Amino acid sequence: MIRHLLSGADLDADTATQILDTAAEMAAVAGREVKKLPALRGRTVVNLFYEDSTRTRISFEAAAKRLSADVINFSAKGSSVAKGESLKDTALTLQAMGADAVVVRHSASxxxxxxxxxxxGSVINAGDGTHEHPTQALLDAYTMRSRLGRLAGLSVVVVGDVLHSRVARSNVLLLSTLGAKVTLVGPPTLIPVDIAAALAPGTDVCYDLDAVLPSADVVMMLRVQRERMNDSYFPSAREYARRYGLDGARMRRMPGHAIVMHPGPMNRGMEITPEVADSPRSTIVEQVANGVSVRMAVLYLLLGGNNR
Amino acid sequence: MNSYLIRNVSVLGAAPTDLLLRDGVVAEAGPGLSAPGATVVDADGLVALPGLVDLHTHLREPGREDAETVETGSRAAALGGYTAVCAMANTSPVADTAGVVEQVWRLGREAGLVDVQPIGAVTVGLAGERLAELGAMADSAARVRIFSDDGHCVADPRLMRRALEYVKAFDGIIAQHAEEPRLTEGAQMHEGEVSTRLGLTGWPAVAEEAIIARDVLLAEHVGSRLHVCHVSCAGSVEVLRQAKARGVRVTAEVTPHHLLLTDARAETYDPVYKVNPPLRTATDIAALRAALVDGVIDIIATDHAPHAVEDKECEWAYARPGMLGLETALSIALDVLGPEWDLIAERMSRTPARIAGLTEHGHDPAPGAPANLTLVDPAARRVIDPAESASRSRNTPYARMALPGRIVATFLRGEATVLDGKAVK
Known part of the structure; x- marks a missing residue:
């Protein structure tokens, strides 16, 4: 097993599949009356969060606690070079405290x-700047596999601000490794240069959402920050929603089995309408639940829980 | 004054001969010289070059003496084979007045290891808003001729035009850091495949090319001299080639690191590879090397940029851009160009001396020439160890790399600044 999980590229198909299979076993625990395993008893997991992300932090915290690890939450919000301790000094502090795993969220790629x-100890990337968020990709893959029964051969459409999205980068890497076909859709200003060469050669780019919906198995909507329009990435929120938002009419052009995903938090009315977000095709709430199982699997496997 | 008899040295690759340095000049040259009382330097196997001249050095003093001082930077320069360096203006306070440039000039004289020629800021505080007192700096004891806001681009086209025009009165030259700031907001590395993969904001080549294109047109319009700092992209080379073909008075430099290292280095996220302009692609490197050989790029300049440990031992986005260069530049040139001694002398000594107006520098060692020269062992290979650097900083991107060539001795006006590979003071 790998020591750190920093990027979707750290996972080969076998390792990724092992994590997803282990997550399925972990999910079974969640259905029990006592939702706890002794696997990581006596081990210390530090949640080092330089950015606010209540949902991701809680997800990792629940995962570690269900495995009986000791959890330390280290919030370093607002920290920068100018104020507060350097990342290196924080690292040495955590090292001295005997952290077995550090889950880190940081605004700097x-x-x-x-x-x-x-x-x-092991370092788990819980989202770094505009780079990657590999456990999000794992929980997305897990969700697709649970709903659609497979990953190989799936057509996955990722829509929105790919340029600034760590979720998109990790998903392109992981889904390609697992044999899915990824198509990135968005305004050209928000699709980074050389994306296929940079991440996975089979990745397609399309600027027309309507063209790709009829053949999609999965449509994953990315959060688009309204402040991007002040940077001239697109003219207005309304125009963005009209060209790249997923509404009921567009959803009905998807195949009957196709699902709609969103990593959250959503901008309802911007990239996704309430009708779509709350429809049976939406997996948004499942994704949250699956996140805990997948993060349990990652912690368990990285910390060698299977060797004890 | 000491005199030195350098025995069996190959001047620029020619057959071995002897050189006698006396009273600050090369007094005699020829085989089998004798000079009673002179210190003999056995230069068997060594090549003599005119002392190197760096048009782009950051010495950090005043203001960041924890990263470098005029003295430590001068020592690093001498150990790299340099006899003159041009000190950039982005100190604290900024070298935008006669007082600051004279201070730097005086510190250089006191250190006495290389000639330190201060560069003056183009605009007050490097703020890009109004001209600094360029004439006062030109008339000062430092006799400033090169002006640069390096680190910042003189982005306002009207201000750039005025600066180019104004310095004609004293044969000045504007050295531009070509970076259109609106295209590089938040930029961290070259915009391309690697920046996309790493999620680091891209610094597109067009931000450099666009400013160079504008500035050569401005220089042409007003008939002034323009120097382009640290050219990093293939597209810039083509803009320069066309401008030179039209007769525009433009010169250009390339750094050693832009001739050797690609943006793939950023994959480590180690900010020792963070530099501005950023490391680019293998295609750019090939174009820069070809331009250096054919003369579209006139010189190699180091952009020696020392930084304190804490400014590099951090997240990439928070790190300061810049790399050390003085002690490794000649080795990189040898690695890139091979033992083309005349070309190396042209690109690293004669032409930079001419651009900077340093008349005592850039002369091949021959009778009557000022005794500013350096002796290189071309057969040596050395593994770069940051801890051995004479610079006060350690941010070399070449750590653990094996590079060809070693500076054995350097002479400034006939006095040794380096002997046996060690600084004499």
Missing amino acids: GAPHRLAGWVD
């Missing part, structure tokens, strides 16, 4: 890579 060079 690559911060988890830097951290991994300074601590002995």
Whole structure:
């Protein structure tokens, strides 16, 4: 098993599948009256969050606690070079406290890579800047597999602000590894240069959402921040919603079995309408539940819970 | 004054000969010289080059003496084979007055290891809003001729035009850091495949090319001299090639790191590879190397940029851009160009001396020439160890790399600044 989980590229097909299979076993625990396993008793997991993300932090915290690990929440919000402790000094502090795993969320791309060079324990990237969010990709893959029964051969359409999306990067890498076909859709200003060459050669780019909906098995909507329009990525929220938002009419052009995903938090009315978000095709609430199981599997496997 | 008899040295790759340095000049040259009382330097196997001249050095003093001082930077320069360096203006306070440039110039004289020629800021505080007192700096003891807001682009086209025009009165030159700031907001590395993969905001080549294109047109319009700092992209080379073909008075430099390292280095997220302009692609490197050989790019300049440990041992986005360069530049040139001694002398000594107006520098070692020269062992290979650097900082991107060539001795006006590969003071 790998030591750190920093990128979707760290996972080969076998490892990713092992994590998804383990997550399925973990999900069974959630159905029990006592939702706890002794696997990581005596191990310490630190949640090091430089950015607010209540949902991701709670998800990791629940996962670690269900495995009986000791959890330390270290909120370093607002920290920067100018104020507060450096990342290296924080790393050395966590190292001295005997952290077995550090779950890190940071606004700077690559911060988890830097951290991994300074601590002995496992580092799990819980979202770094505009780079990656590999456990989100794993929970998305898990959700697709649960709903559609497979990943190989699926046509997955990822829609929105790919340029700034760590979710998109991790999903492209992981889904391609697992044999799905990814198509990225958005205004050209929000699709980064050389994306296929950069991440996975089979990845397609399309600027027309309506063209790809009839053949999609999965449509994953990305959060689009309204402030992007002040940066001239698109003229207005209304125009964005009209061209790239998923509404009921568009949803009905998808095949009957196709699902709609969103990593949350949603901008209802911007990239997704309430009719779609609340429809039976939407997996948004399942994704949250699956997140805990997948993160249990990641912690369990990275910390060698299976060897004890 | 000491005199030195350098025995069996190959001047620019020619057959071995002897050189006698006395009274600050090369007094005699020829085989089998004798000079009683002179210190003998056995230069068997060594190549003599005119002392190197760096048009782009950050010495950090005043203001960031924890990263470098005029003295430590001068020592690093001498150990790299340099006899003159041009000190950039982005100090704290900024070198935008006669007082600051004279201070830097005086510190250089006191260190006495290389000639330190201050560069003056183009605009007050590098703020890009109004001209600094360029004439006062030109008339000062530092006799400033090169002006640059390096680190910042003089982005306002009207201000750039005025600066180019104004310095004609004292044969000045504007050295532009070509970066259209609206195209590089938040930029962290070259915009391309690697930046997309790493999720780091891209610095597109067009931000450099657009400013160079504008500036060569401005320089042409007003008939002034323009120097382009640290050219990093293939597209910029083509803009320069066309401008030179039209007779525009433009010169350009390339750094050693832009000749050797690609943006793939960023995959480590180690900010030792963060630099502005950023490391680019293999295609750009090939174009820059070809331009350096054919003369579209006139010189190699180091952009030696020391930074304190805490400014590099952090997240990529928070790190300061810049790399050390003085002690490794000649090795990179040898690696890239091979033992083309005349070309190396042209690109690293004669032409930069001419651009900077440093008349005592850039002369091949021959009778009557000022004794500013350096001796290189071309057969040596050395593994770069940051801890051995004479710079106060350690941010070399070449750590653990094996590079060809070693500076054995350097002479400034006939006095040794480096002997046996060690600084004499």
